[in-house]
Amino acid sequence: MSERQVVGWSEDDGERSARWRSESGAKPPRHIRPADDRMPADAAYKLVCEGTALLWRGDFQGARQLLAALRRRVDRKSAKAGAGPRENFHLQRQAQSRRARLLGMLLVPLDSDAAHGYAVPLRRAPDVREACAEAYGPPESGEETSLVALRExxxxxxxxxxxxxxxxxxxxxxxxxxxxxxxxxxxxxxxxDLVARTELPAGELAYDIGTGTGVLSAVLARRGVPRIVATDQDPRALACARANLDRLGASGRVTVVQADLFPAAADAGRASLIVCNPPWLPAKPTSPLEHAVYDPGSRMLRGFLDGLTDHLTADGEGWLILSDLAEHLQLRTREELLGWIGAAGLRVVGREDIRPRHPRAADPDDPLHAARAAEITSLWRLAAR
Incomplete structure (x- = not known):
């Protein structure tokens, strides 16, 4: 949930204020100007580039059309090619950050109250009650107007x-x-697929570290693992995993607990299998929603490796699921990864590889195409030395 912040602006010869909402962590705009369907796209683009957010008062579909027009103008200033993969990656991230900042300057009002839920008070606006309740939680008592980026x-x-x-x-x-x-x-x-096809070690207990939706726990349960403890530190992920595991009929085998990496000893014990699919790229997230993709300083990866021997049974295995995209982007070397594995008192007892199937791997227009085309995702089977 975003922290409560208030923004102000002038409109109709008076001063207005509203709550600022941003689940992406965007800062509230300093300058806000009302706009409607009469504003040309070029004028709107000039204003957002100058740091003025536009509060839409026209037709909702007109706002979507303006957002598309702004996107075309922003994308014309594409990132320049760098001297190598690492520089290309950072240039692309800078371009993505600029794109998100500028497109996030087109705002719409959002009304809410406990009786009627959330609503966008614009012509031809969609029903947003369920979508907003899932992200923001149920509306509080009393009426409140918020501003939110249309893109968000x-x-x-x-x-x-x-x-x-x-x-x-x-x-x-x-x-x-x-x-x-x-x-x-x-x-x-x-x-x-890697978790579904790799031979399971013998044992009664598995951990799923950073469970997210609970999908890997569900796969392990379907494969017959008697008991699984799934961990995550995000309340949304915990609720999501519990709901999915219940829907898939796996909740009887899986216990979902809140933890940063490994569960407390009181919640489990030593496991014969510990699975982790950490974020694959060692870079700093620019929003809370990027934490599933970027692992600053490889904190989760190294924390998983360093804690394995203390939580595995003597003949147990840790399954590290990791793409080598970071290696192709020159953000991490294979030697560094193997060094961390060895320093944690671990050895590699096997590895399963798979090629990506997603469309970006075959898109020559992607700025990181060369790295994505060479990418391999691996399941590293690790055991104590």
Whole structure:
């Protein structure tokens, strides 16, 4: 949930204020100007580049059209090619940050009250009650007006559709996993397939570290692991995992607990299998929603490796699921990874590899195409030395 912040602006010869909402962690704009369907796209682009946010008062579909026009203008200033993969990566991230900042300057009002829920008070606006409740929680008592970036609101609506429809998982026989807003979706299924096909070590207990939607716990339960403890530190992920595991009939085998990496000894014990799919890129997230992709300083990766020997049985295995994209982008070397494994008192007893199937791996227009085309996702089987 975003912290309560208030923004102000002038309109109709008076001063107005509203709550600022941003689940992406965007800072509230300093300057806000009302706008409607009469504003040309070039004028709007000039204003947002100068740091003025536009509060839309016209037709909702007109706001979407303006956002698309702004996106085309922002994308014309594409990132320049760098001297190598690492520089290309950082240039792309800078371009993405600028894009998010500028497109986030088109705002819409959001009304809420406990009796009627959330609503966008614009012509032809969609019903946003369920989407906003999933992201923001139920409205508080009393009426309140908020301002939210249209781009973020559309993201909330899209996430609600993902949650409603679910993502089919071949490793679960096509059963669907329903990702909650802000929880990493298993739409890239390679890492799930690795867990589904790798031979299981003998034992009664497994840990699923950073469970997210609970998809890997569900796969392990379907494969017959008697008891699984799934951990996460994000309340949204914990609720999402519990709901998915219950829906998939796996809640009887899986206990979901809140923890930063490993569960407390009182919640479990030593496990014969410990699975972790940490964020794959060692870079700093620029928003709370990026924590599933970026692992600053490889904190989660190294924390998992360093804690394995204290939580594994004598003949147990730790399964580290990791893409080598960071290596192709020159953000981490294979030698560094192997060094961390050895320093943690671990040895590699096997590895399963799989090629990515997502469309970006075959898109020559992607700025990181060369790295994505060479990418391999691996399940590293680790044991104590």
């Amino acid at each position: 609101l559309l993201g909330l609506i899209g996430a609600h559709e993902w949650r409603r429809k679910g993502v089919p998982v071949p490793a679960l026989g096509g059963d669907r996993v329903h990702p909650a807003y802000g929880v990493f979706s298993p739409v890239r299924g390679e890492y799930v």
